[in-house]
Amino acid sequence: MEEKTLEKLDRVVVRFAGDSGDGMQLTGSRFTDATAVVGNDLATLPDFPAEIRAPAGTPHGVSAFQIHFASRDILTPGDHPNVLVAMNPAALITQLGAVEKGGTVIVNEDGFSDHNLRKAGYESNPLEDDSLDDYRLFRVPMTSMTVRATEGIDGITRRDAARSKNLFALGLVSWMYGRPTEPSTNWIEKKFDDDPGVRDANLAAFRAGYNFGETAELLAVHYEIEAAPAPPGTYRNVNGTQALAYGLIAASVRSGLGLFLASYPITPASELLHALSRHRRFGVHTIQAEDEIAAANMALGAAFSGRLAVTATSGPGMDLKAETIGLAVAMELPLIVVDIQRAGPSTGMPTKTEAADLLMALYGRHGESPLPVVAASTPSDCFHSAIEAARIAVTHRTPVILLSDTFLANSSEPWKLPDVDSLPEIDPRFATEPNEGDRFMPYLRDERLARPWAVPGTPGLRHRIGGLEKEDVTGNISYQPENHDHMTRLRAERIARVEVPDVHVDDPDGDATLLVLGWGSSYGAIEGAARRLRRERGLKLATAHLRHLNPLPGNIEQVLRSYERVLVPETNMGQLSKVLRAEYLVDVESYTKVDGLPIFTRDVMEQVEERLG
Amino acid sequence: MEEKTLEKLDRVVVRFAGDSGDGMQLTGSRFTDATAVVGNDLATLPDFPAEIRAPAGTPHGVSAFQIHFASRDILTPGDHPNVLVAMNPAALITQLGAVEKGGTVIVNEDGFSDHNLRKAGYESNPLEDDSLDDYRLFRVPMTSMTVRATEGIDGITRRDAARSKNLFALGLVSWMYGRPTEPSTNWIEKKFDDDPGVRDANLAAFRAGYNFGETAELLAVHYEIEAAPAPPGTYRNVNGTQALAYGLIAASVRSGLGLFLASYPITPASELLHALSRHRRFGVHTIQAEDEIAAANMALGAAFSGRLAVTATSGPGMDLKAETIGLAVAMELPLIVVDIQRAGPSTGMPTKTEAADLLMALYGRHGESPLPVVAASTPSDCFHSAIEAARIAVTHRTPVILLSDTFLANSSEPWKLPDVDSLPEIDPRFATEPNEGDRFMPYLRDERLARPWAVPGTPGLRHRIGGLEKEDVTGNISYQPENHDHMTRLRAERIARVEVPDVHVDDPDGDATLLVLGWGSSYGAIEGAARRLRRERGLKLATAHLRHLNPLPGNIEQVLRSYERVLVPETNMGQLSKVLRAEYLVDVESYTKVDGLPIFTRDVMEQVEERLG
Amino acid sequence: MSERTNGHHGGNGGAPDADLGFGQPGEQAISDGPVELPLSKADFSSDQETRWCPGCGDYAILASVQGFMPELGIPPEQIVFVTGIGCAGRFVYYMDTYGMHGIHGRAPALATGVATSRPDLSVWVVSGDGDALSIGGNHLIHALRRNVPLKILLFNNQIYGLTKGQYSPTSEEGKVTKSTPFGSQDHPFNPVSLALGAEASFVARTVDTDKKHVAETLRAAAAHQGTAFVEIYQNCNVFNDGAFDAVRAKGEKERNQIRLEHGKPVRFGAEDERGVARGPDGRLELVDVATVGADALVVHDAERREPSLAFELAHLAARPTAPTPIGIFRAVDRPVYGAELSASLDEARAEVGTPELEALLHSGETWTVS
């Protein structure tokens, strides 16, 4: 056995792809854990099929998992994989397009039966014609090698054994990139503790894959990716859904308010319901409502009752909640409305990403019903954005819309765990006493123009609120023209007064002429592109990213006016652009991408190069 | 009996006000008919109480009817009454504020009992203290004079008789302004044909009022308002609801499509349901659905089936229809969504006016779901706007939002009846044949980018449509990134391509520096103000009014850039301003009024004078 | 927030499960909570002017509810009224309790949020036939099946009052209204039947002006542990006057009200001369007691788990224009939704703080960079 070459790499993007039943998500997350332990920076993105369980072997049944890892700070799961692991022809045909030219393609040769080729839509075998000439192709008979490796394990049939082929793939790729084996073998041992046969088969498959890499002549090179320099601290991986759930729980702990989530299942927001349902220990109350309207109303009822009330959904559910959100605006109660955006319009493409609900968040209710809008920018930022949304809602007695999207919800990245004591405290300041002599005025306001939150059960503060226009201070129904004018302007003013931090501009030398301004999940792509363009091409560009979409940061106008050109990339038809143009009459330029995929680093680079190149 | 003085007047605004049970709406409409017959131009506005039937005599139970009539072209029901007829203290206390200083106040003295004064909230009798010093007060014991006039009529008790006092008021005011008596007496005779007692009592009351004017010393002056010059033609009065109903029926006749309205009652849109429900003769199918969501879906089902499908509601109902409208966008089916806006947010002030649903109409759905928006500008323009909405919907296979508001819906004006043959023809161009060989492609488009409308029952054109993203041409479900990008841009483009006429600018001398640009029900106030300011103050101002809010007229940018300043008055917080600023980066100035009342001529005059004065 | 517990909710105190207190006025009036002064009707009457039409049945119901509330012994600040939109929806403004006036049709969902998050509160929903059965039908049936701890009062006037007189889902077929000038085509709901089909654990019916019967019914509803659904025939004298005359007007109601009483044979008529018996084919029939004999009469059993008897009784009268059952159709115990959970969650929450949050964030695989 000759010695293999070890090459150093900065960064690699690997995509595992196979049938829905092939366990690609598991392979991906195991690889991710092993990668995290090495100290690489990383970002991942699972890609589920739209169907629950499409017939095996068909293109629409392909499940994929992409991981980007590097010896330096990275920000996205990567645009184009350098390596594709394809377990069957369907995986190859659907995923190959994304792979960089010259990239590596590792296929499970055993999966390329005539039957499977036909199902995938191949007319001839791509392993045998010239269709893969542009790639470095490695044909590995993963299934048969797995079956051979597991022979003799008690109670494991050939069929069972074949199902461990994903761990063979995991072993092989782990070897290629020098991942330690312990995280994976430990995990297998723990996970299948009570099923020794399966445990042993999986272990054998994993080791077989690893050893195959080490011994087979096929692969001459393996790679080292050094640990990325990272600030000291304790890290874990999180995806946007987990981080959002943790953020809401943290807001509950920091405010002392019981967390109450009412939600109706919808992709991709259901995961938040699932995640929070597990946390009874933190007093989290979750309800699966009969529909989104009910969910919003239940949450609003809980808000009135003194809870940290949340309702979560995706686009179609937002449409349905509109009327209730308007009621919350009139009632001036704290309510967090989470919108995990997906590709629309209508049912659209439920598993694909898009961020086209911004204008709806701002204007999607009848009448003048302004409210704050907050958007998360990275998976881990979902944690902080959730706390921020809770802070604004509780402090300012208002519904807040918190925007995430499918891409953020599903992708994951290492997260430096925050010091819990450093998280903002949220003071509900419940009303406990009459506020005007011995009477209680439910719409008597504080310096923030926020009204008192007097929860049922509090003696002396009985009051009634509703959606009819209310007289300021007393809260009585009023049809007085002057009062309505006053209240309409006051509702606008109190949202405009929500204090939000200035937007931070990254302009290393202070001499950029182009500002790239983003919001939401494009953060990684924009920052990543900026770093590369600065580093590799010496381009001068500034970047900034908005967390607060309403009200906008106080310095935004000045920032916009400081640059000759402002580029706003969005996964919609230019919604933030519209807002900025209307507000500041600045001729911002819009880059729009509406194909259900996130904005890639490359997209931003191209756009910037067009302008600065 | 001395001769009374006859004065000539240009214009008068009269408001009749009394208890809900006092028949003020009837009084107003009879006066309107008599006024129309004289050939005055006129505009009216009823003002109903929010309560169904508030306890008699209370301020919130007051019902009023305002009429503005003139010897020249007028455009609004008038800002401030010159004459108030108040049947009781509650009417006086609630309405007096609107009356111009020095105006005339005619009260039914008999209504000013201590009991009624207390109920209205008066501490002393305003007829006896100095509170009416600024007005010309006429105290008329209407009730007792009516009772006396009807004595001896068979089967009429004193109580019955007293209920005719509104006709006494009608007679009196008819005399004051030289209205002919026949229209009213004819009407009474026809109306109470089968109840001679009531008929005679009403006739007697009316005549008593008229004669009281002629004989009593109290009133020394009466007035003449000459006929207004008007283009030749046949006229009738319509309010916005009637005109809208007629417009939809006309569109049905002109397109040959059966009219189908599904609606859920809501103030002020219920009236359209009521109006259309009466027209079975025109094949109008109306359904009162279980809610607004069902109404929208029923209409969409009818659209698929080949009907001219309409759903109508007000703000809160629009929130609920959002998801279904998005589905109609995806399905690319003709659907007319009528939003009769009212004062919001939330339940707001259901009987008051506001036009704050524009941004919701444009953006109030998740995802990118563009659609055309049309707004009516006057009561009679509701007729033409409805036809225009139908034309766009049918021709372009798209949902269209048609905006009206409470003010338009309720106010009325003389309408020169159009020549039916001159109304646009609407060709549904149903698909009848396969369009690609022997196959039918439901998303194969014409030059307008509109897809074929193939209704069930047509052999050879079976197809299935839905809210999941569709492949262009075939209409099959597609998750392809390129297709979604293509379809999203195509949906935007096909709406952008809807041909709309240029906006007309009224700039008499072509040298104005200020453009007042409006949309919706502010038309009358803006035009009225412009005419007065030009005539009375010689000011140079241009006006323009938008019927099409999306797409905007092709010449709008050039129009905006032709004026130094652009003033946009709206009964919202500046929604059209936002759109124009974002689209054209023009620093339009916003005048906003959000008190539940329409924009008055005076409001516009003040705003213009501030800028040009 | 008050820590008070009282006999109204939970099993500790007040009426034991088995005794629903039918027809035993005052029994629920004793509370073990620290109520300082006996409460009176005035304690439940807000300072807002009532704004229904003169003569509206809503006034009578309001008076009955305000008059009954003190009996519960629950301080008014522990009570929440939740209403939707409609004339009935205005009810909330006149009760001096906590209150939410929601949007049209959603009161049961709003109230579910209140009741599940705060089991210490007594939560009452007031709704109309349009609000609860037209736009809000879904929330109603889901609250009923879940058995959320709510009292739902449906003011059924068989018309849309607030929007000035369109027909409602309980209006009779052929109803001529503004929206149906040629008569409606809709077959109406029978609210009691719908509630029973939707698994309601407590279903009753009463009549606006029958103060005593309203109070009796509310008393039983209050004692019920899950969702109590009470249909109240309410006269809308402006848009649908007399719809319930058969069971409401003097001279007619004596003849037509079939009073249901748990454990008693079903009899009615001025002299109790008529009754309900099972015919030869198994169906319930109206009979003359003299003819069939008192022993043949069906004995009402509101506590029967299986809801069919209640359903059959509900179908004795398709419309309230003939002999019609009034009273408690069904009252059975089954698990109450959410209430206990919420209390246990509050306890759980009391035990967690910064360290637990810290631990939560650190759960799963972590690594440290130093």
Add this chain to the structure above:
Amino acid sequence: MSERTNGHHGGNGGAPDADLGFGQPGEQAISDGPVELPLSKADFSSDQETRWCPGCGDYAILASVQGFMPELGIPPEQIVFVTGIGCAGRFVYYMDTYGMHGIHGRAPALATGVATSRPDLSVWVVSGDGDALSIGGNHLIHALRRNVPLKILLFNNQIYGLTKGQYSPTSEEGKVTKSTPFGSQDHPFNPVSLALGAEASFVARTVDTDKKHVAETLRAAAAHQGTAFVEIYQNCNVFNDGAFDAVRAKGEKERNQIRLEHGKPVRFGAEDERGVARGPDGRLELVDVATVGADALVVHDAERREPSLAFELAHLAARPTAPTPIGIFRAVDRPVYGAELSASLDEARAEVGTPELEALLHSGETWTVS
């Protein structure tokens, strides 16, 4: 638009009202419309690839429906399928008819728009337990009470399939799912009971894999003039496998299916050895025929106007885990919503044109300026 009329709708032709064609296959197959060639299953099968999980019960239902459709003798272009969102919702793409795939829960309303505006069409709704009973519950009960001419097939798998396995309004209490890791608290609906409570005129239940029974049930549903509601127990082998084994699995179903047949005594069991009889307290009970005698058995009457018998039968089994009635619970004629009206409106419309429009605009008071 086709002018064709056929035996399916309206009273003219096809099965007379009184004969619901129970168990008489083929009877509806003869149409008096000008069908050129006999239709086959292929005529109803679209070219779209089916995308349910392998083994899903939806496949069996699809095959049954496609196989049954030709019997109706209605050309496929006269048929419209309308579905909501869910695995069941995909059904529409596989039928080669006209079709609308609506948004979640709204199919009955969409279909009401189709059916009321076009009485010449045969309109079928396919929905899931989440789609029809959770978000769409209100539209369902309103379609039922109105008696819109629709066939509503509810694929009840007691789970949310498409969103990957949350509990639904028909899941059993305590169900552990992703959204209820500690078990659900919700008491489920019994769809047949709910439909009966909502005034449904036709209510049936069948089982996905029972091809013959499915076809029989569809046949009766198709012959029914108003809304036909058919609950189909459908196995979701991925998220809720075996939920209906008691009435679906070989060896169990023979024991547990209580087949309801109009006019026949209710008997079941492998040897018909068991039955349903009315007990001394008036309740229905499961009995051994040998013990009580065949004469004591309840005779099923689906055409009884009064729905209580159907309701009682529906409540024989709270969950499909024990002996459970299958078949047609109720099938009664009552006025059909909208259909006739629409035809008469079309006629009216044919008579009006420019002169009538002119006259309409000139109605009321007009005046002329010259």
